[in-house]
Amino acid sequence: MAYITLLALFLTITNFVPICAIGFLPIILCTWRFFGRTYPAFITPLVAFSAFAVLSTLLYDPASLIDFEFYRRDGNFFVSYAPILAGCLYVHRWDLNKILRAFFVFAVVVNVPLYAYYVAQNGLLTIFTHSVDTFGSYFVALNAAGGFLAMLFCLGVACYLQQRSRLILALLALNALMLFSTYSRGSLLGIVSILPYLYLGRKRWVLASLIACLIVGSIGVAIYHTDPSVNYMGYSFAIGNADAKVANLDIRYEWLWPRALAYFRQSPLVGLGFGSFDDQIHTVTSYFGIFGVPSGMTIVHSDSHAHNSYLNFLAELGVVGLTLMLSFYWRLIRWSQEGAAAAMNDEKRNFVAFRFIELSSVCLLTMAATEHRLVSPSNVLILSLVVSLVLASRVPQPYATPLRRAGRPPHHLPREAG
Numbered sequence: 547m548a549y550i551t552l553l554a555l556f557l558t559i560t561n562f563v564p565i566c567a568i569g570f571l572p573i574i575l576c577t578w579r580f581f582g583r584t585y586p587a588f589i590t591p592l593v594a595f596s597a598f599a600v601l602s603t604l605l606y607d608p609a610s611l612i613d614f615e616f617y618r619r620d621g622n623f624f625v626s627y628a629p630i631l632a633g634c635l636y637v638h639r640w641d642l643n644k645i646l647r648a649f650f651v652f653a654v655v656v657n658v659p660l661y662a663y664y665v666a667q668n669g670l671l672t673i674f675t676h677s678v679d680t681f682g683s684y685f686v687a688l689n690a691a692g693g694f695l696a697m698l699f700c701l702g703v704a705c706y707l708q709q710r711s712r713l714i715l716a717l718l719a720l721n722a723l724m725l726f727s728t729y730s731r732g733s734l735l736g737i738v739s740i741l742p743y744l745y746l747g748r749k750r751w752v753l754a755s756l757i758a759c760l761i762v763g764s765i766g767v768a769i770y771h772t773d774p775s776v777n778y779m780g781y782s783f784a785i786g787n788a789d790a791k792v793a794n795l796d797i798r799y800e801w802l803w804p805r806a807l808a809y810f811r812q813s814p815l816v817g818l819g820f821g822s823f824d825d826q827i828h829t830v831t832s833y834f835g836i837f838g839v840p841s842g843m844t845i846v847h848s849d850s851h852a853h854n855s856y857l858n859f860l861a862e863l864g865v866v867g868l869t870l871m872l873s874f875y876w877r878l879i880r881w882s883q884e885g886a887a888a889a890m891n892d893e894k895r896n897f898v899a900f901r902f903i904e905l906s907s908v909c910l911l912t913m914a915a916t917e918h919r920l921v922s923p924s925n926v927l928i929l930s931l932v933v934s935l936v937l938a939s940r941v942p943q944p945y946a947t948p949l950r951r952a953g954r955p956p957h958h959l960p961r962e963a964g
Contacts, residue, residue, distance in 0.1 A: 619847040700902055708897045764854050816864040
């Protein structure tokens with residue numbers, strides 16, 4: 547089973563053929579192993595969010611759960627996060643520092659021929675004059691490429707913090723150039739955000755302040771651009787600009803974010819339904835102004851979303867959904883911080899993995915204010931697969947909360963290999 551996760555990790559470099567999604571397979575093949583184990587505290591909000599999303603879908607459009615397009619588009623959360631739960635079902639004794647270092651080198655080097663061709667054709671600074679001529683790596687969408695390269699940069703930083711190396715430093719510089727050439731501004735912002743986080747000592751108040759600013763800022767921009775005369779529950783809009791990048795910002799601020807806010811106002815507690823943002827909702831029955839029931843929907847499974855994870859969660863799952871997701875990341879980052887600290891006293895075993903989980907989570911939370919990054923497989927899978935490998939490691943896990951014991955000692959794992 548461990549080899550399935552490892553294969554999936556090395557294939558996160560592309561989504562042309564999305565084989566990296568196979569990280570969920572241990573859940574199907576070894577479901578019975580969930581029982582009688584202990585789990586880190588972040589598993590609880592993740593399972594709660596998953597159950598809430600399933601319940602919301604059952605109430606909104608139960609047919610979506612048997613529609614393949616739902617899992618590719620509106621429901622790609624399940625694809626992105628399933629490997630984390632799969633990591634509870636197998637074991638390995640690998641040195642994750644070496645594996646993740648090898649993966650970082652591989653992921654950067656495999657992009658070199660494609661990036662060399664891009665530079666030869668366009669030059670390094672062409673994005674300033676032709677913003678559409680950007681580097682897309684091995685991804686269908688440019689934001690997917692930018693998000694992956696940003697997460698990869700976090701891995702390179704973690705590798706460098708574990709062991710200073712000129713090779714890693716050179717590959718980090720090359721990785722940064724590739725990311726710059728994607729012209730994915732949200733991804734660049736994510737990388738920039740980890741610098742003050744590291745400089746200020748990775749304090750919890752820094753993380754809390756960052757999340758609060760991102761949420762308040764997103765809602766504030768949505769309120770500022772809301773036009774009372776516009777029916778945001780419809781789905782037609784006419785916004786255009788000769789500059790494609792500026793047009794993308796206009797669409798976000800003047801239509802998508804106000805639309806998400808309109809959804810949230812209809813049902814602030816639990817949202818209008820998981821996967822509903824890209825649908826046409828003709829009627830909403832309100833109960834006490836905190837719970838809305840949509841009807842007369844035209845269901846569409848598409849890539850359209852609020853281009854902001856916080857607003858998208860508020861629109862579809864309300865305050866409950868957003869709180870559960872933020873609780874997951876809050877606990878995941880704490881777990882990774884304690885894991886990295888413990889690794890420093892254990893010959894830095896798994897240090898790279900723990901530090902990567904921490905930094906990439908902060909990066910991902912920042913990028914989520916510009917795109918729906920918190921569910922995007924191209925952005926999240928590299929993180930969830932590393933979490934899966936850490937959970938399956940024989941190294942004792944810090945910050946664990948027992949869910950069900952069955953008389954076994956803490957951190958007990960079966961002896962069979964994955």
